[in-house]
Amino acid sequence: MNLMVQFDYAVIGGGIAGISVAAELATAHRVLVLEREPHLAYHTTGRSAAIYSETYGNSIICALTSASRAFFEKPPEGFSAQPLLRPRACLYIGRPDQAGQMDSAIADSQRGLCPLELLHKTAAYGLVPALRPGYVAVAALERNSADIDVHALHHGFQRLAMSRGAEIRRSAELMTLERSGSHWDIGVGADRYQAEVLVNAAGAWADDVGRQVGAGALGVTPMRRTMIVVDPPIDANSSDWPFVIDIGAELYFKPEGRKLLVSPADETPSPPCDAQPDELDIALCVDRLERALDISVARIDRSWAGLRSFCADRTPAVGFDKDVPGFFWLVGQGGYGIQTSPALSRVAAALARGQHLPPEMQDFGIDVSALDPVRLQPTNTT
Ligand SMILES: Cc1cc2nc3c(=O)[nH]c(=O)nc-3n(C[C@H](O)[C@H](O)[C@H](O)COP(=O)(O)OP(=O)(O)OC[C@H]3O[C@@H](n4cnc5c(N)ncnc54)[C@H](O)[C@@H]3O)c2cc1C
Numbered sequence: 105m106n107l108m109v110q111f112d113y114a115v116i117g118g119g120i121a122g123i124s125v126a127a128e129l130a131t132a133h134r135v136l137v138l139e140r141e142p143h144l145a146y147h148t149t150g151r152s153a154a155i156y157s158e159t160y161g162n163s164i165i166c167a168l169t170s171a172s173r174a175f176f177e178k179p180p181e182g183f184s185a186q187p188l189l190r191p192r193a194c195l196y197i198g199r200p201d202q203a204g205q206m207d208s209a210i211a212d213s214q215r216g217l218c219p220l221e222l223l224h225k226t227a228a229y230g231l232v233p234a235l236r237p238g239y240v241a242v243a244a245l246e247r248n249s250a251d252i253d254v255h256a257l258h259h260g261f262q263r264l265a266m267s268r269g270a271e272i273r274r275s276a277e278l279m280t281l282e283r284s285g286s287h288w289d290i291g292v293g294a295d296r297y298q299a300e301v302l303v304n305a306a307g308a309w310a311d312d313v314g315r316q317v318g319a320g321a322l323g324v325t326p327m328r329r330t331m332i333v334v335d336p337p338i339d340a341n342s343s344d345w346p347f348v349i350d351i352g353a354e355l356y357f358k359p360e361g362r363k364l365l366v367s368p369a370d371e372t373p374s375p376p377c378d379a380q381p382d383e384l385d386i387a388l389c390v391d392r393l394e395r396a397l398d399i400s401v402a403r404i405d406r407s408w409a410g411l412r413s414f415c416a417d418r419t420p421a422v423g424f425d426k427d428v429p430g431f432f433w434l435v436g437q438g439g440y441g442i443q444t445s446p447a448l449s450r451v452a453a454a455l456a457r458g459q460h461l462p463p464e465m466q467d468f469g470i471d472v473s474a475l476d477p478v479r480l481q482p483t484n485t486t
Pocket of ligand 1 (some may be wrong): 331
């Protein structure tokens with residue numbers, strides 16, 4: 105057995121949630137990250153659509169996203185050699201039967217920091233001329249959305265964490281995890297670690313880790329989402345198209361180099377696993393794309409699936425467990441964990457240290473009680 109190494113925080117999971125909170129915590133603490141896979145970001149973080157949108161998600165998600173913009177636009181010195189964001193407007197479209205949904209989306213967005221702009225449908229056809237005539241009845245635009253360089257973001261957090269002294273272990277299968285006095289005893293293969301606080305950033309496996317330490321489950325549900333890459337319509341100059349999203353959440357697509365990245369926006373509950381695309385979801389995706397666009401998909405270049413993990417109220421759970429001392433949840437980021445990671449990691453690090461939110465987070469109206477995992481834990485009536 106190897107010697108015991110001591111840390112203040114041990115973070116389980118090396119996706120965007122684990123790595124970003126490790127970078128924050130490492131400013132003043134000894135931090136260990138444990139990732140089961142040989143490669144970081146192998147699961148959900150490496151499979152996203154890479155979109156930054158301040159109108160996507162509920163009000164707390166929108167606030168966390170808006171609070172992340174300053175970091176994306178001006179990360180710490182040396183964080184990334186290339187910009188983390190590249191502007192790409194977000195065009196919401198609705199068929200005639202979806203007009204009511206567009207009205208409520210616009211009304212909702214007006215309560216946030218980034219209101220959607222109602223667009224005449226001819227303007228939507230101007231932005232994406234390949235949309236089928238008659239398909240779009242209503243449209244709205246978010247001008248300040250962007251593509252995220254997810255690799256640069258994750259890599260930047262990783263470098264930052266390591267430069268601040270964090271230790272990152274890959275292929276780290278947890279063998280033992282026990283609370284002993286005021287710390288956790290953690291066994292990984294022949295190695296033993298101690299940490300005062302255990303941060304659960306295990307993505308789709310969040311509830312498994314909760315059960316392993318006796319905290320139980322918060323009801324974090326992994327949902328499979330499918331992506332395909334296809335050629336754009338012949339002769340279409342698609343590289344400047346906006347990100348196009350169906351207001352009923354049935355389809356989205358955006359340019360990816362000279363190709364189109366497309367999703368049927370599926371949400372199929374799944375056990376935590378190495379998610380793979382289902383043939384039926386791929387067929388559904390092609391069918392919906394061909395209905396919306398003047399395109400005939402002859403070949404699918406690539407396809408993949410990833411798990412977006414949601415709490416019942418579609419808001420992340422961030423905070424200490426109410427029953428198990430030293431156990432901190434950072435889970436349920438759903439479809440927004442990349443765009444919210446700069447702000448959510450700061451919020452999580454403040455709460456994990458028992459501190460108040462940084463003022464620049466308070467300015468965005470982030471309500472920590474809405475994030476508190478206690479809301480999802482049954483109260484003991486005995
Ligand atoms: C198709 C798709 C499109 C998306 N599009 C967007 C988007 O446009 N914008 C956006 O912001 N978000 C998007 N998301 C969501 C975003 O990708 C997730 O919210 C985010 O990646 C979640 O990060 P995570 O670190 O919690 O999870 P993960 O990246 O899955 O990381 C969790 C890690 O924990 C590890 N782990 C689990 N259990 C253990 C254990 N016991 N011991 C050690 N390690 C363990 C896993 O191996 C895994 O690497 C999308 C997701 C999908 C699938």
